[in-house]
Amino acid sequence: MIPLADRVILARGWRRSLLGLAAGALGALAMPPFGFLPALVLSLSPAIWLIDGTAKSGLSLRASLGSAALIGWFWGFGYFVAGLWWLGAAFLVEADQFAWALPFGVLGLPALLAFFTAFGFALARLLWLPDASRIFAFTFALTASEILRGHLFTGFPWNNPGMALGQNLWLMQSASFLGLYGLCFLALAIGASPALVLTGGTPRERWTMPALGAAALVALGAFGVWRIPAAPVATVENVRLRIMQPNLAQDAKFNPRNRDAIMRRYLTLSASPGRDGRTHADATHIIWPESAFPFLLHRDPASLAQIGGLLEPGSVLITGAARMDEPLPDETAGRFYNAIQVIDDRGTILGSYDKVHLVPFGEYVPRLLDALIRAAGLRQFVHIPGGFEPSERREALPVPGLPPVAATICYEAIFPGEVLPEGDGPRPSLILNVTNDGWFGQTTGPYQHFAQARLRAVEEGLPLVRAANTGISAVVDPYGRIVDSLPLGVEGILDTRLPVALEAIHSPETRSFSLTALLTICLMALAVRRKQRATSL
Numbered sequence: 001m002i003p004l005a006d007r008v009i010l011a012r013g014w015r016r017s018l019l020g021l022a023a024g025a026l027g028a029l030a031m032p033p034f035g036f037l038p039a040l041v042l043s044l045s046p047a048i049w050l051i052d053g054t055a056k057s058g059l060s061l062r063a064s065l066g067s068a069a070l071i072g073w074f075w076g077f078g079y080f081v082a083g084l085w086w087l088g089a090a091f092l093v094e095a096d097q098f099a100w101a102l103p104f105g106v107l108g109l110p111a112l113l114a115f116f117t118a119f120g121f122a123l124a125r126l127l128w129l130p131d132a133s134r135i136f137a138f139t140f141a142l143t144a145s146e147i148l149r150g151h152l153f154t155g156f157p158w159n160n161p162g163m164a165l166g167q168n169l170w171l172m173q174s175a176s177f178l179g180l181y182g183l184c185f186l187a188l189a190i191g192a193s194p195a196l197v198l199t200g201g202t203p204r205e206r207w208t209m210p211a212l213g214a215a216a217l218v219a220l221g222a223f224g225v226w227r228i229p230a231a232p233v234a235t236v237e238n239v240r241l242r243i244m245q246p247n248l249a250q251d252a253k254f255n256p257r258n259r260d261a262i263m264r265r266y267l268t269l270s271a272s273p274g275r276d277g278r279t280h281a282d283a284t285h286i287i288w289p290e291s292a293f294p295f296l297l298h299r300d301p302a303s304l305a306q307i308g309g310l311l312e313p314g315s316v317l318i319t320g321a322a323r324m325d326e327p328l329p330d331e332t333a334g335r336f337y338n339a340i341q342v343i344d345d346r347g348t349i350l351g352s353y354d355k356v357h358l359v360p361f362g363e364y365v366p367r368l369l370d371a372l373i374r375a376a377g378l379r380q381f382v383h384i385p386g387g388f389e390p391s392e393r394r395e396a397l398p399v400p401g402l403p404p405v406a407a408t409i410c411y412e413a414i415f416p417g418e419v420l421p422e423g424d425g426p427r428p429s430l431i432l433n434v435t436n437d438g439w440f441g442q443t444t445g446p447y448q449h450f451a452q453a454r455l456r457a458v459e460e461g462l463p464l465v466r467a468a469n470t471g472i473s474a475v476v477d478p479y480g481r482i483v484d485s486l487p488l489g490v491e492g493i494l495d496t497r498l499p500v501a502l503e504a505i506h507s508p509e510t511r512s513f514s515l516t517a518l519l520t521i522c523l524m525a526l527a528v529r530r531k532q533r534a535t536s537l
Contacts, residue, residue, distance in 0.1 A: 012057075020047070024078030025078035027043030028083035030163075045192065048192050051068055051138070054067040055128050070118070075114075084106075088102050120145030124138045135189060136189070136526055146162075154358075155415060157415065158411075170223075171217075172458050174220055174224070175455055177514055178511060178514050179511035182515050185515070190214075233478065235497035240495070242270070243287045243494040244287065246491060248262065259295050266292065283495065284314070284316075284401050285318060286311070286317045287432075288317065289468050290338070292319050297341065304349070308345050312345065316344050336387075337389055337391065351397060353397040355409040359411060364388055402430070403428070406432065406462065408433045408434075427501075428501075436469040436470075446471060447488070450468075454476050460505065462501045471487055
């Protein structure tokens with residue numbers, strides 16, 4: 001009987017590709033909402049064995065690198081299809097317009113993202129040695145590929161392997177000084193180390209690295225238990241939040257023809273009694289989600305007046321809303337922005353934040369492609385010619401009665417180190433995230449989105465206030481504890497207080513330094529091990 005690891009190592013051709021595909025797909029079970037941590041082992045251990053197979057294939061180094069890259073592509077394709085299948089729901093919202101593109105979204109994006117894991121596997125093979133150090137080679141290479149995925153071509157760090165640790169309250173605390181990519185490094189090392197149990201030559205080779213991985217996991221948990229205080233975080237005085245979750249389907253109902261019905265629904269729900277009997281009159285700040293209106297709120301005095309009539313004197317409403325600038329002298333049309341706007345009890349817009357990091361093909365299409373799409377009789381998702389324009393820089397959102405606000409719209413909250421305003425202004429005291437996940441229905445996508453936004457609270461030491469159209473709306477304290485929330489797919493009101501921010505935090509620069517040091521030490525250890533092996537031969 002050939003042992004399991006040897007079967008994987010000896011696999012060739014389509015069997016090797018199929019094993020890589022299956023192993024990658026298993027890894028998606030470690031992501032939210034499942035959080036099945038053993039799936040990391042079931043996914044990463046076969047990855048180690050598959051790269052072992054390329055190293056023992058007798059191929060030249062160049063051919064072996066290509067073989068490893070191919071395995072990495074199949075592994076990544078399985079991982080991303082299994083983890084991002086829910087993107088297909090967006091193409092069925094207006095099926096008559098977009099159903100044709102569903103395969104491109106469900107399979108095309110994973111196929112592109114898989115080139116990052118292909119690079120990671122090839123780099124790992126380049127650093128490979130037939131001993132325990134190959135775990136570090138794999139960890140270094142895959143972490144490097146994840147950093148590239150999170151930054152190149154506007155970046156897409158969704159379902160970074162670090163989220164396997166970043167969704168557990170105790171394990172996520174290390175993100176406060178290591179960040180998401182530090183968690184990624186640890187998750188890969190811990191998940192891959194059991195591969196040696198079936199391939200080590202001696203008991204020491206088989207068990208030392210897995211034991212260290214288990215000890216690291218226990219240490220992460222212990223640090224989390226130590227870091228999180230037993231008592232709830234204090235709350236900001238004189239701030240009472242009311243978050244409105246309308247659960248409005250992202251279909252034909254969200255249409256300019258239904259503007260009056262939509263506004264009535266928002267106003268009625270915002271004024272309804274909360275779960276503990278409180279009313280909107282008790283709230284100092286009412287918060288509505290992203291894309292709240294199928295029209296331009298700032299150009300609709302009647303709707304602004306209705307909002308002013310809802311608010312008590314001195315209170316404000318914070319809402320997502322598209323806005324349009326007046327056209328410049330050399331332009332025929334104004335520019336549209338995906339924005340957050342602050343409105344007072346007189347119906348006056350006091351301030352705005354414009355989204356910086358737009359969703360490619362969801363909120364904008366490169367102008368040449370946009371022209372080609374329209375020439376073919378098709379259109380993009382947003383009903384705006386040319387899509388939205390990005391803001392040039394992240395700025396704080398001024399909100400009366402609130403401490404400085406770091407505003408984020410939709411998936412801006414998934415980018416580590418990019419949620420704080422730029423410049424030398426005062427440090428924000430909360431992260432505000434308004435979003436609309438109604439495009440994705442009752443799938444795993446909204447859970448993954450919330451988990452990533454929650455991790456930003458731990459990284460930055462700031463509370464998270466999140467208003468989502470269909471959920472998950474929540475208030476999270478700076479340790480990642482959920483103070484209160486509304487589940488996915490329900491209509492409701494959330495009345496809550498604002499937790500205070502942590503004073504002593506690690507800056508994004510500190511987290512970047514910690515990650516750089518971790519990767520540098522790993523690379524130096526690999527270089528030393530390679531030199532030792534060369535000397536002993």
